[in-house]
Amino acid sequence: xxxxxxxxxxxxxxxxxxxxxxxxxxxxxxxxxxxxxxxxxxxxxxxxxxxxxxxxxxxxxxxxxxxxxxxxxxxxxxxxxxxxxxxxxxxxxxxxxxxxxxxxxxxxxxxxxxxxxxxxxxxxxxxxxxxxxxxxxxxxx
Ligand code: RTP
Ligand code: MG
Numbered sequence: 001x002x003x004x005x006x007x008x009x010x011x012x013x014x015x016x017x018x019x020x021x022x023x024x025x026x027x028x029x030x031x032x033x034x035x036x037x038x039x040x041x042x043x044x045x046x047x048x049x050x051x052x053x054x055x056x057x058x059x060x061x062x063x064x065x066x067x068x069x070x071x072x073x074x075x076x077x078x079x080x081x082x083x084x085x086x087x088x089x090x091x092x093x094x095x096x097x098x099x100x101x102x103x104x105x106x107x108x109x110x111x112x113x114x115x116x117x118x119x120x121x122x123x124x125x126x127x128x129x130x131x132x133x134x135x136x137x138x139x140x141x
Pocket of ligand 2: 118120
């Protein structure tokens with residue numbers, strides 16, 4: 001299996017619900033290590049840049065407004081198949097479709113306020129990690 005890194009964000013709704021620790025526990029129990037982490041209030045420009053691939057989508061402005069509605073917790077997760085493993089832990093984008101026991105099934109309220117972000121490919125993971133963390137702030141473990 002391939003050792004990978006992926007970018008995870010605990011979104012403003014889940015930070016407000018005080019479940020950062022519960023979500024970190026799920027990462028750790030699945031064998032993913034937190035190798036970089038910070039709490040951050042995103043600026044509008046940062047949120048727009050991060051979700052730039054969705055710029056033309058009808059939900060783009062709502063997504064950006066939601067992502068800047070409060071602080072987020074941003075982390076790099078490292079482990080075997082980290083990208084897919086994190087997506088499996090997260091569950092489907094819409095919590096109504098998310099499998100029982102996934103983060104979104106347990107903590108998300110709606111398709112907008114859906115608790116977590118995770119990189120969707122190894123290629124995007126490298127781009128997203130670099131968007132938030134200089135290489136010197138990611139710690140091999
Ligand atoms: P994320 O990027 O946040 O990890 O979520 P995802 O891959 O599961 O979903 P994606 O298609 O990348 O969409 C990014 C975020 O935009 C919101 N969204 N709203 N109303 C809609 O139809 C709709 N579709 C997507 C969601 O909050 C999603 O997480
Ligand atoms: Mg996505």
